[in-house]
Amino acid sequence: MTGLTQAIGAYAASAPQAPPDDLLPLLRGAFIDTLGTMVAGREEPAVTLLRAQLAERGSTAAEASVLLGAERAHAADAALVNGTAAHALDYDDVALGGHPSTVLVPAILAEAERIGASGARAMAAYLVGYEVWAELIAREPDPLHEKGWHPTAVFGTVGAAAALAALHGLDASRAAQAVALAGSLAGGLVANFGSMTKPLHAGRAAASAVEAVRLAARGFTASSDAMEHHAGFLAALSPKGRVDRDAPARLGEALRIRETGLNVKRYPMCYATHRTIDGVLELVARHDLRAADVAAVEAHIGVTQASMLRNHAPRTGLEAKFSLEFAVASAVMARRVGLAELTDGFVTQPEVRALFPKLRITTRDTRCPLEPAFAETDRVLLHTTRGDVLDSGEIRFPRGAAQNPLEETELHAKFADCTRGWNGGGALLDQLARLETLPAIATLGGGRV
Structure with missing residues (x-):
């Protein structure tokens, strides 16, 4: 029986060059949402400091655009900055226990630009990365967050490497080597949630995937069973050692x-x-409540959710992203939780902070089969x-x-909000809305390369 590492390599090597027609809207949406959040996060301190670090060490390569602007860098560095920016506001999409698109899209765009790949090939590569990520996480019955692993950082690195192996057209052997190598480049701790390091997880995963695939293409070796070995990737990450390392891969069957x-x-x-935010907003709107009307809020959420929401008295917008106290306070005080509220100034308002102690969190042990x-459900009692x-x-x-999706107009409205004040948002959205027809990824953003 073919081992998992080799099965992933074979899957990446045999992937089609274009995605199925019925998945085009979903894949377009992934690129639209990711590039929107990337533009929105372009001036966050994590991104500014990272760019300064990269500028200090210098680079002679000019392979891919940084933040869709005139600046160019080595593809790995472009993926690093772009992935960090896309995740800096924690506004990017979610699935498979993490944030797939904030790793896959920056890695794919950087290498697609370098090799002259089309929009359709980029979308097909995304699909490979998603499916490999889904294959890996389906084998683990326990949430990685509970052991301190950030799935975006670990599964994302391997999934993105598989995506890039497909994009490059690597043969099965070298694609498997790239995946195995990526497993040793993966890492990211839940303890760093609420700091600049969390978005760096996404950027680092995208950059590591670029490095892994380019090394494998040169003949750099890694173990042929790195994913499934008893001392390999899956076993090392598994919170309770219950991961399935032996089942045949489902890759190439029904798309997850x-x-x-x-x-x-x-x-x-x-x-x-x-x-919880949805619940509070609905109750506040339906009963026309003000902050003075709220005596207490009970939020019933999962154990792992509660462990991620570690900041009970945040002082900054960044800390507030991982605070259920802030989420509830903003929903009550502002009747919204948006980019305008996720600022240090709003978080530190006395009226907002006065609501923090009114939240009581109760955990429940049920598990959502999809996440x-x-x-399985959350509940709010106000x-x-x-x-x-x-x-x-x-x-x-x-x-x-x-299962409760935004309308296309809502997705486009979010994109417009994310790109407000950035020259070229409308033209970029037009390109992304027909991404599968784009002959070259390098022309995204008006070709400002």
């Missing part, structure tokens, strides 16, 4: 992206907050100063989830 899709964020917050890091208890009911899928 049709089952799980992508969840597009309505709020620039950790996805673990979104169902095992989450409870206690008013009048003595009423308002109940959101069980919330299964937040707005923007694959």
